[in-house]
Amino acid sequence: MRSDEDWYPGHLRELSETECRELLTEHRVGRVAWEAGDGQGPVVLPVNYRFDGEHVIFRTSPHSVLARSFRRGPKSFQIDDHDNYNQSGWSVLVRGDSEVLEWDDLPQDADRPTPWVEGNRNVYVRITPMSISGRRVLPG
Amino acid sequence: MRSDEDWYPGHLRELSETECRELLTEHRVGRVAWEAGDGQGPVVLPVNYRFDGEHVIFRTSPHSVLARSFRRGPKSFQIDDHDNYNQSGWSVLVRGDSEVLEWDDLPQDADRPTPWVEGNRNVYVRITPMSISGRRVLPG
Secondary structure, X not given: OOOOOOOOOEEEEEEXXXXXXXXXXXXXXXXXXXXXXXXXXXXXXXXXXXXXXXXXXXXXXXXXXHHHOOOOEEEEEEEEEXXXXXXXXXXXXXXXXXXXXXXXXXXXXXXXXXXXXXXXXXXXXXEEEEEEEEEEEEOO | OOOOOOOOOEEEEEEOHHHHHHHHHHOOEEEXXXXXXXXXXXXXXXXXXXXXXXXXXXXXXXXXXXXXXXXXEEEEEEEEEEEOOOOEEEEEEEEEEEEEOOHHHOOOHHHOOOOOEOOXXXXXXXXXXXXXXXXXXXXX
């Protein structure tokens, strides 16, 4: 997005959970967010993911900030997209519980998320949604 | 992003704070994240923003989730972009403290963020960074 482009005022519409699930299924890059407990705001980092219809699954390096500070518990996952030409956009937010997957729980190869970065990325994290919500901004 | 497109493994590089500030200045849409305190993960929502060189400032409706549940304190702000053709991307994370701006603190009109959605958006929120970090994934 360039500095001379602004969103024009539009109309905000809540997305149904079905629409949110469709968007989660279609996309591959999103952001995981969690509270790091250091008195600053949440950590928010992009990841490559898969949504298997029930869970968000992504892979990370055992040396990443995420893996090193990983604790089971509340995490969020967010995707969005915006179109400057049409001045519209949408976002989906998954809030839920997270855990590191055991080997036996892993999806088949084809369904495994592909990491952005080369190296040994063998920590799989699964977020089980407690809530899924979304919104769309339509052109004004 | 389409389902048949994946990021190829690339090289991860940390961005300098100067690079992060440049990206924050150039862009207009990002995501604010905060802990809602309800035992789920952080709330993450897109907003139109301005970075004035020191603070992230965005505007929201007094009726929004953000304004209704607003508390001074830790919040984060994140921007990113990715390019499927080049299989590359970057992200910047600002973690800091937030407050609602008083009228006298508001920037001049031209520097005020333009909201996505029409209506009375007269709550201005300012995030003062405690840390700014970023990363770039270069093609493999």
